[in-house]
Amino acid sequence: MSDLKTLHFYATPEHKCSYLEDHIAQTLFVDPHAVISTEAYSELSDLGFRRSGKHIYRPHCQHCQACISVRIPIPQFKLSRSQRRVLNKNSDLKVRRLKPVFTQEYYDLYAEYIEARHADGDMYPPDPEQFNSFLVEGNQKTEFLEFRDGTGRLLAIAVVDFLTHGLSAIYTFHSPGEQHRSLGSLAILKEIEMCQSLNLPFLYLGYWVSECRKMRYKTLFRPIEMLLDNQWIKIDQP
Template identity: 50%
Template structure:
């Protein structure tokens, strides 16, 4: 495949059989995966991100459906982002939180929070019930560019963990889990805002938010981070809400 800098990588991919779509009712999905035997270097990761791939554990994947192209990769333009009034309130409510960037190694404290979050917020989803094996395979990968960020309150209690990857041109928001009892904090929103602030401090131009589907309510929150770019026909272009 060709990358944005015209270098050629000899990469192998495989396609899954059709399976139920996780986001659209009555739709079947197929997924394209990078052959896991090849491994994911930083250079390959950067190149695949530019053409719409995401990471889950050790796997790089992209939707590859025959009759549907609803899943669109989106990223926020960091330098132009201005938090809304509601987002500013979220930042203010979480001023007391401290944070620490860590390698993606296993922590029982992290897993207990993850299990609590999945059981409370996603009991009807395909990630339920949570398990330690699932947690490890999904979020823990032995790569320098993969990190976990802890957020703790002033008493030292762990309230949220964000998994993110550092790319050449930005941060990729992989997943965030948090204490479901801390509803007032809007910790999912706060984690994205924190990553936007971090990307700005690192002078990285983008924060990648994964896939967006116009008709999926679970993904509508991504429109709140503007200006947003969307990948259409292998070209990044400014997203329009119209």
């Protein structure tokens, strides 16, 4: 097992930014051959790193600091009125914790979601190998949260990693035809409940970019902490 003192890091060449048009990005990766313990992964998360498949990374742009790591401090979290409404209108759903696996049902929902919501992104077009490498084949302790309605129809999957002091929300995909349910927000609320039940103090939500419309939902969960100048700062007000 590697710890932070023995890990090697590699910077990519500059490439097109996934979040901001007309921006150039650079990414710092942990050595993909290193065996990363949960403890080391947790420390890396505190430093702003994320996981995608078997890769652990963070933005490493020379002239831009737009990507800000955010997390929810669970003991201080307070439900808003709109979040209570989301929970109430989804009270009919059944949520189960399962090991990450590939199934045709899961992949079909994933493909439908990518094609409807992210056809302009670097995850388009979806394919089964991409699904496996991104969501199933990581080297950390991971679970799928499966959301089904009363008929058994699959509506959403939320993917979470376990840290020593929290959960990391890796990805959520859901039925594009169920917008009235606010399934993305529901997934975060259920991850918060999961942290509460496991007595874990933080839920890591990845990166927030103020100019990226698709990320604005993250700051609706209050209070939220942002990693600014290598320190986690709590933000209480919008």
